[in-house]
Structure formats: C-alpha cells, structure tokens
Amino acid sequence: xxxxxxxxxxxxxxxxxxxxxxxxxxxxxxxxxxxxxxxxxxxxxxxxxxxxxxxxxxxxxxxxxxxxxxxxxxxxxxxxxxxxxxxxxxxxxxxxxxxxxxxxxxxxxxxx
Numbered sequence: 001x002x003x004x005x006x007x008x009x010x011x012x013x014x015x016x017x018x019x020x021x022x023x024x025x026x027x028x029x030x031x032x033x034x035x036x037x038x039x040x041x042x043x044x045x046x047x048x049x050x051x052x053x054x055x056x057x058x059x060x061x062x063x064x065x066x067x068x069x070x071x072x073x074x075x076x077x078x079x080x081x082x083x084x085x086x087x088x089x090x091x092x093x094x095x096x097x098x099x100x101x102x103x104x105x106x107x108x109x110x111x112x
Contacts, residue, residue, distance in 0.1 A: 001020055001021070001022055001023070002020070002021045002023065002111065003018060003019070003020055003021075003111070003112050004018065004019040004020075004021070004100070004109040004110060004111050004112065005017075005018060005109070005110045005112050006018065006019055006030075006041075006042070006045075006100065006107055006108075006109060007107065007108055007109075007110055008040055008041070008042075008105070008106055008107050009106040009107070009108065010105075010106040011040050011106075014036075014040060015033065015036075016032070016033075016036045016040050016041045016042070016045070016107065017030050017031065017032045017033070017036065017041060017042075017045055018030065018031045018032075018033075018112075019061070019065075019100075019109060021092060026092070027058045027061075027062070028058060028061035028062050028064075028065055029055070029056065029057065029058060029061050030045060030055075030056035030060075030061045030064065031054065031055055031056070032045060032048075032049055032053075032054040032055075032056070033054075034054065036049065037049070038050045042064065042102070042104070042105050042107050043067075043104065043105070044060060044063060044064045044067060045064060048060060065091055065092075065095055066091060067102065067104075068095060068098075068100055068101070068102045069091045069094040069095050069098070070094060072089045077089065084097050095109070096109075
C-alpha cells in the first residue's frame with residue numbers, strides 16, 4: 001500500500017486529504033482529515049466533504065484520480081504515452097508523472 005498526501009499549494013501546502021493506492025488490486029481510497037474544510041479540497045472531494053464523507057471509497061477515489069490524468073480516449077494518446085516513457089495506458093503512472101497536478105486547482109501529491 002502506498003500513501004500520498006494531497007497538498008493544496010493555495011493554502012500554504014496544507015494536507016487536504018490522503019490518497020491510498022493498493023498496488024495489488026490497483027485501487028484507490030481517499031481519507032480526509034477532520035480539520036479540512038470543503039473550500040480547501042479539490043472539487044470531488046469537496047462535494048463529498050459537504051455530504052459528511054471523510055472516508056471516500058474506491059469508486060469515487062478512482063473518479064478523482066481519473067479527473068487528474070489524461071483520459072485513455074484522448075486524441076494522440078499513443079504519442080502522449082511515448083513522451084511519458086510508457087508503452088501502455090496506466091492512470092497511476094500518469095498520476096505519478098505529473099505529481100497529481102491538475103489545471104483545475106493547486107493540489108499535488110507527495111508520497112509519504
């Protein structure tokens with residue numbers, strides 16, 4: 001199991017969640033600390049915080065990850081994969097290559 005802090009650079013690199021990745025079954029889970037407010041978190045996580053969820057299951061965690069990487073159906077995906085040193089699509093490797101960054105927020109991943 002690998003663990004990553006989801007940090008928000010806009011809020012002085014505050015840890016707004018933890019992303020857990022199980023390498024055996026290739027699944028994700030997100031845990032949100034009690035002191036995190038929805039405004040500090042990335043969009044999907046923020047919506048779930050507002051619904052009172054701090055332990056985010058595999059389905060929504062995977063959706064969050066997929067929101068942060070290039071989709072497999074993207075035009076020129078073969079070229080993008082080659083540029084990233086990959087011979088097949090793997091959302092985890094893409095997530096690691098860009099440290100979980102997205103153009104939609106100031107969050108990034110840091111392995112702990």
